[in-house]
Amino acid sequence: MENEVIKEKVGGQMTLVEVNNPIRVSIQQFYGIEINDFAVTVAKTALWIAESQMLEETKNIVYGFNDDFLPLKTYVNITEGNALRIDWNDVIPAEKLSFIMGNPPFVGARWMASEQKEDVEKIFEGWKSIGNLDYVSCWYKKAADYMGNYNIRAALVSTNSITQGESVSILWKPLFESGVHIDFAYRTFIWDSEASIKAHVHCVIVGFSRAVNNRQKIIYSGENAIPANNINGYLLDAENIFIEKRMKPLCNVPEIALGGQAIDGGFLILTEEEKEEFLEKEPQASPFFRHYMMGKDFIDRKPRYCIWLVGADPGLLKKCPMILERVNKVREFRLSSTRANTKKAAENPTLFASILEHKNQYIAIPKVSSQNRRYIPMDYLDGEIIPGDKLFTMPNASFYEFGVLMSNVHMAWMRAVCGRLKSDYSYSNTIVYNNFPWPVVTEKNREQIEKSAQEILKARTLYPNSNLAALYDPLTMPAELRRAHTANDKAVMAAYGFSTKMTEADCVGELMKLYQKMQ
Known part of the structure; x- marks a missing residue:
């Protein structure tokens, strides 16, 4: 990049007799922290190679420039160590730094090693619910603390x-309350591994700072x-609105509940x-x-069944030795657990650890659904079907509730x-459903959505x-179903007073305004 600037500046070749050394960027201005010793060596070597290549290119731009690369005259500021346990001011004082760039480790909240969990606890000491944060979050907090009031900009x-x-x-x-703001952001994109077995990682890039930034946010x-x-954070x-756990719906609508959890060892x-x-x-045993x-x-x-x-009538149950054998295995499985609640459930081995049964028809909402689908598939199920803990259920639901839930408006909120x-949507009652701002409808709106x-x-x-x-695969979705969804989307958007030409981001923005008003 500096050589491009030199090209523009000189407008052609010139000799060093006419100007001073044009190079102003050196690898000595770059600092880094890396925990892996081999990666430290690779990084240092890569910087020296980059410097060598830059100098060779400069020679082709500035006639007479002859700054020999060898012997090495520069040093590389790469520190070996755990970036979360090192004081970054010991690497370079914050007042001397301009930019922070990084690609921190991608480790999920449930997949961290014990040392990584210790890092999280130390970095976020005094914060709430940190057990739900991924490891990468530590670098945001560490960078924000390091910035202080200095004019440092970061992108991770x-x-x-x-x-x-x-x-x-x-x-x-x-972070926002402490003065941090987001300057630019790249929304979700897939980062492919170069390994022979591809690992698709869904990433974002967030540029943030504390210092005043009058540039256009992008x-x-x-x-x-x-x-x-x-x-905002989404x-x-x-x-800067924050959707936090809510135990009851924001609006006057039916509650949804997660299906029963067997905790049975598969028996x-x-x-x-x-x-x-x-x-x-x-x-x-048929009954x-x-x-x-x-x-x-x-x-x-795909049909499955549960016992x-x-x-159950104990007398009839006693006549089913195969059932009793499975019940006994459930009891043994639960007793072998280290969790107190699971051990407690061993007292009732004939039953699911948590029970949900509906006598009548209910709407079922899958907890996890592919991001490739425009709509999370929902449907009515007969009360005879026992829902497991990967299904949310809404009993006694009308076609109106079904229509709103299946609309592009609700799906936009859900995606946000x-x-x-991994990359799949994880629906929830406490975050997605309970915080969803439903429309205030007229009788005509309701009738249109029900239809x-x-x-x-x-x-x-x-x-x-x-x-x-198959019905909701983007490649195989039938034309009749697409048209029905389009009509439903229009009916729901009309109930909100939304234009059908608005983008999904605009739709979510309006929903967040409604959410804020309803608080």
């Missing part, structure tokens, strides 16, 4: 988890550079083949089997505030041999 490549779900309020709310999304008035051009859950084989040997669905079963419509012994499991919701269900019935995975 990170997993996109820090801009999603509850991580936003945990990390960014205290949000980069794909190939687009979008000017922004403010960039990387949206909106006010109460059977495939269709296993169930049939079981009943061939013990047909009297104890119920259809069972987790999220993937629901989307793929459901809520209210939900967490992620469009029924059209979605009707379009699905045209393809009885297709599961939700």
Whole structure:
């Protein structure tokens, strides 16, 4: 880059007799911290190679320039050590630094080694809910503390988890309150590994500082550079709003609940083949089997069953030795756990550890769904089906609730505030659903949404041999279902008073304003 500047400045070749040495950038102005000794050596060597290449290029621009690279006259400021346990001022005093750039380690909150967890606890001492933050969050806090009141600007490549779900309020709310602001951001993009086995990492780049910044804020999304008035923790051009856990819905709507958790070691859950084989040997156990669905079963419509012994007649149960054998294995499995709650559940080995059963039809919402789908597939299930803990359920729901939940408005909100499991959407009641600002509707609005919701269900019935995975695959989604969803989207947007021409980011921005008003 400096050589490009020299080219512009000299406008052609010149001799050193006419000017001073034009080089102003040296590798001695770069500082780094690396925990791996081999990587330190590689970094130092790479800097020397880069300097050598730069000098050779300069010779081709400035006639007569002859600053020999060898013998080495420069030193490289790469410090070996754990960046989270080193005082960065010992590497270079903050008052002498201008920029921080980094690509910190990508380690999820549930995958950290004990030493990494210690780093998190030390960096975020006194903060709440830090157990839900990924390791990369530490560098944001460390950089913000190091900046102080100096004119330092930072940019870090990170997993996109820090801009999603509850991580936003945990990390960014205290940082913003301390004076940090986001100057620019690259929204989620896939970073491919160069390894033979590809590892797709979903990343963001966040540029931030404490110092006053009068430059235009920019949000980069794909190939687009979008000017922004403010960039919040969700990387949206909106006010600094934080969606935090809420135990009850923000609006007057039905509550949703997570299905039951078996914690059974697999002894109460059977495939269709296993169930049939079981009943061939013990047909009297037939009344104890119920259809069972987790999220993937629901989307793929792959039948599974559970042994459901809520209210079971003990006399009949005694006549089912194979059932009792499985119940005993559940008890042994739970007793072997180190968790107190699981051990407690061993007192009732005939039952799921947590129980949810609906007597009537309910809406099922998968907890995890592919990011490739425009809509999270939701559907009505018969009360006979026992929901597992990868399904959220809404009992006694009308077509109106179904229509709003299946709309592009709700999906836009979900994509902005939900967490992620790898790259997949992780729906939640406490963050996504309970904080969702529902529209204030007229009777006409409600009727239109109820009608469009029924059209979605009707379009699905045209393809009885297709599961939700096929129906909502972007490549195979039937035209009739697309049209039904488009009509439903328009009906819901009309209820909010939204223009159908607004972008998804604009839609989320308006929803956040509504959320703020409803607080």
